[in-house]
Amino acid sequence: MAVPPDSVGIIQPQQFRWDAPFALQCGETLAKFELVYETYGSLNAERSNAILVCHALSGHHHAAGYHDAADPKPGWWDACIGPGKPIDTRQFFVVSLNNLGGCHGSTGPLSDNPATGKPYGPDFPMVTVSDWVRSQTLLADHLGIECFAAVIGGSLGGMQAMRWAIDQPERLRAALLIACTAKLSAQNIAFNEIARQAITSDPQFHDGHYRSMGVNPDLGLMLARMVGHVTYLSDDGMRSKFGRELKSGDLNRGRDVEFQVESYLHHQGRSFSSQFDANSYLLMTRALDYFDPARDYDDNLVKALSAAQCRFLVISFTSDWRFSVAHSKEIVNSLVEARRNVASAIIESEHGHDSFLLPIPRYFDVLKAYLNRLTEEARDAG
């Protein structure tokens, strides 16, 4: 296929190696680590036009463009990143990485543990959003980026942007928090726990040592993804997409898959279980559950956000019931109370939490306008 003209084109992932000990929040230390990342666009002479894109639960470094001309699909946020797109690569130098603990090339459960010479598997230490932010600062140092124009993320990616703002206040000018929350609700945690339970109770999980047994907890991962997927969509969105349509012509009143929505979920689940590492999934969902920046500030989100210096854009979607509009409002209200510079937008969408991945016109207009203003202000100040 021909690469479209508004694509960032063929992209070569790069590797960043950190060969010194890296202490994690859990108390354990990685002797060294690698991060796989991609960049789109060019860093300007002032090194002031860099944007960091942080990925969500099941994301990775490949956010835009194609790995080769035969690639059937571009990166996961290709609609948003490219020449003329909301994150305009004619203006910005975009950095996108796979997080520590991931399974797409960065050091994680699939990597060899230098202490044993064997893959970490379930022994990979617990990582937190704070750990990710610190590892990302090392990558930024390596790339010569002292201060990002913006750190952007949806969902778990937004939590990283929030942590950047609080933990590294002088290293970003803007944090864009999309479909984000300041902390998970009990219901959110419950769904994550169900996903973990599905994985760990799969007899092929073998306490996380499935790889060395030559198997994979496919059914557990499939179930985990099916649960997750339903929470990413909305009731209305599923109604429009599937209604009560049957896979075959009429109810045969049997026990097999019959409604379209069932076969869709099975497909999603199966395809995920062939692509994602179970131990990574457990790590990522735990990082979500533990995220709670207010915790270090007397459970006071206003106090936590008062540490930030950057400006904020907070975007939520009307039908998102995983991290609902109320979650974003809590962030916005706390930022207002902390007297930070904050803009916010609530986008009408029936696509639930997944909206943050979709090219919804008003959403993209808001992103584009906000980022354009950042560029203009930097130019005026320069």
Next chain:
Amino acid sequence: MAVPPDSVGIIQPQQFRWDAPFALQCGETLAKFELVYETYGSLNAERSNAILVCHALSGHHHAAGYHDAADPKPGWWDACIGPGKPIDTRQFFVVSLNNLGGCHGSTGPLSDNPATGKPYGPDFPMVTVSDWVRSQTLLADHLGIECFAAVIGGSLGGMQAMRWAIDQPERLRAALLIACTAKLSAQNIAFNEIARQAITSDPQFHDGHYRSMGVNPDLGLMLARMVGHVTYLSDDGMRSKFGRELKSGDLNRGRDVEFQVESYLHHQGRSFSSQFDANSYLLMTRALDYFDPARDYDDNLVKALSAAQCRFLVISFTSDWRFSVAHSKEIVNSLVEARRNVASAIIESEHGHDSFLLPIPRYFDVLKAYLNRLTEEARDAG
């Protein structure tokens, strides 16, 4: 323990046997069947004061009172049924049964298949809400009840009440549909399918032949119940009940159960898997998915409900996101359009779908007032 004075007391379950062939909607025929049921209160001379209580997904015949004085807990709707309670047993004769396909004493997967002399297991035929209603009419005949004062149910129980109204219009004076829907949404079906997938992918399920293998798909059932349970509660209700409270004092950032909500769900799941038969659970969730009375009336709910002659009370709960207020409004609007006698109430509650089981004062006041009026009108007419 002493049985409380407002209890229906010690109750002896009874057995109804139907020794003739019973054709099911799926096309298969049961050679015979039994239903276990309980009754509370006394049938009056006119046989006009009977109320049928229909159970929901995981319910059974034991709705009120105790099976013996040492029973730690009364029946599942004891708060609602008894002398002076909303379903007042000084006025009404209450019938409560375990449905066909269940696992609490009525003919179901655990029963012997007369054709083989062995338990049906996964070969028990698919049952629908219509089948249940027809089997319930046979029980009513047996008890000499020509016309129920009311048929009452929450959730799947409400669907049975709706089917009674449509299929047996002359055999009930009122249908009380609580936390009910005229059909499941794609999201509802998706959650049911995840539950089924959890059960059937448990290696101890053995295609439903677990009993003959001497095992039980405990982990699958546990997961299925965990998923179900989260959908029965509300986000707000879980927040009030659990918040982000930790089971132990502080985050140890490990991989074990740590939040209260996790340990609660594990407990719920485990206790369910020791009490409920997996094949029954599959049957019950399929009956939920297939319920769609409008289907036989050109997908027109108004037309379907026009077949009913009884009056209706439709009750929904503000935080129920499984069968939300909108589902009840659809029923009410269709009843209005069908020019049926309908009253409705939306009850404020943070307890989600589970609200229908709880003694919420306004909810119970509505039930009580409605049922009292039924009695008074019957007396005035008599």
